[in-house]
Amino acid sequence: MGPGSRSQGSLGRDDQLGTDAAQRAREAVPGIPHDTDGPVFREPWEAQAFAMALALHERRIFTWPEWAATLADEIKRAQAAGDPDTGETYYRHWLNALERLVAEKGVTDAVTLARYQHAWDHAADRTPHGEPIELQPHDFHHHD
Amino acid sequence: MAQDHDHPHDDDHHHDHEHGSELSEMQIRVRALESILTEKGYVEPAALDAIIEAYETKIGPHNGARVVAKAWTDPAFRQALLKDATKAIGTLGHVSRVGDHLVAVENTAERHNMVVCTLCSCYPWEMLGLPPVWYKAAPYRSRAVKDPRGVLADFGVTLPSDTEIRVWDSTAETRFLVLPMRPNGTEGWSEQQLAELVTRDSMIGTGFPKAPGSPS
Incomplete structure (x- = not known):
């Protein structure tokens, strides 16, 4: 590793905890793309979506059986709509399930999700290329 | 954005906003x-x-090491890579397409290359996997340009004083891959053996490939 050390969160006391939690998730949730060591991700956002599910599970927002049922339902819906189910779209279904479950559990709702998505879109638009994209209050008051 | 409309996959980069950033x-x-x-x-x-x-090492297809190893063993590919990396990598059947324009910069005894970029979505993760935390941090970005030798020293990389250090800053259309120097003592090695020596940092320019026989 390079210079600097990361800050440590309650869940991230060390990497081992993250990988242990991931191992339990893999046992409980079918189909997580993996190699011999554990989960693999095609793109960075997939790992972020995976990490959010792990963190919400640690907070007991849902159980793995609940998660697996919701994810299976999302995959079934996508297949009915013509998803080729080659594994490349797995984390799209994962994110659908995540958005659905946080709404069902009252963590947030579809309107709030849409509002934040719009704000992030605006934040990206106004951020010069090469600078970190950060959400600011005025991104919420933008209408186009 | 909330509805699940059928958007083409994420690796489609758009450049609708000339000066802004783009998120999929x-x-x-x-x-x-x-x-x-x-x-x-x-x-x-x-x-x-x-x-x-x-999972830092488990994100993205990690084509970089294979591309570097091929360049070390195949002079024609090396030339093609340095001429047009996007095109050259496109000729490798097993490697997924590279978004935008990728430029390979070659390290030599005279010149060492080093790449900086930021949080934006243009990091070449298809080649390098997930950007390490230090790479996204402001200190690296600002110091890499002003004091590249000092930054390299922090990484334990010491270069002869007469080696030029060139720092490449990614732009919207151009991303960089460092082609490190092939380690000594690897004559006759296969591409696969060589790929094992290619580290992520060596392709960013903040490290060297592993020496043959060193622990992985």
């Missing part, structure tokens, strides 16, 4: 959810980072 639909949805969960106290960004960091 999936990146926007992930960031929106993370903001909400963080504000409501359901997750801590540091905890998410810790989970993601555990």
Whole structure:
């Protein structure tokens, strides 16, 4: 590793905890793309979506059986709509399930999700290329 | 954005906004959810980072090492790579397409190359996997340009004083891959053996490939 050390969160006391939690998730949730060591991700956002599910599970927002049922339902819906189910779209279904479950559990709702998505879109638009994209209050008051 | 309309996959980069940044639909949805969960106290960004960091080496197809190893063993490919990396990599059947324009810069005894970039979505993760945390941090970005030798020293990289250090800053259309020098003592090695020596840092320019026989 390079210079600097990361800050440590309650869940991230060390990497081992993250990988242990991931191992339990893999046992409980079918189909997580993996190699011999554990989960693999095609793109960075997939790992972020995976990490959010792990963190919400640690907070007991849902159980793995609940998660697996919701994810299976999302995959079934996508297949009915013509998803080729080659594994490349797995984390799209994962994110659908995540958005659905946080709404069902009252963590947030579809309107709030849409509002934040719009704000992030605006934040990206106004951020010069090469600078970190950060959400600011005025991104919420933008209408186009 | 909330509805699940059938958007082409994420690796489609658009450049509708000439001066702004671009996030894909999936990146926007992930960031929106993370903001909400963080504000409501359901997750801590540091905890998410810790989970993601555990998989730092498991994100993206990691084509970089194979591309570098091929360039070390195949002079025609090396030339093609330095001429037009996007095109050259496109000729490798087993390697997925590279978005935007990728430029390979070659390290020599006279010149060492080093790449900086930021949080933006133009990091060449198809080649290098997930950007390491230090790479995204402001100190690296600002110091890499002003004091590259000092930054390299922090990484334990010491170069002869007469070696020129060139720092490449990514732009919207151009991303960089460092082609490191092939380690001594690897004559006759196969591409596969050589690929094992190619580290992520060596392709960013903040490290060297592993020496033959060193522990992985």
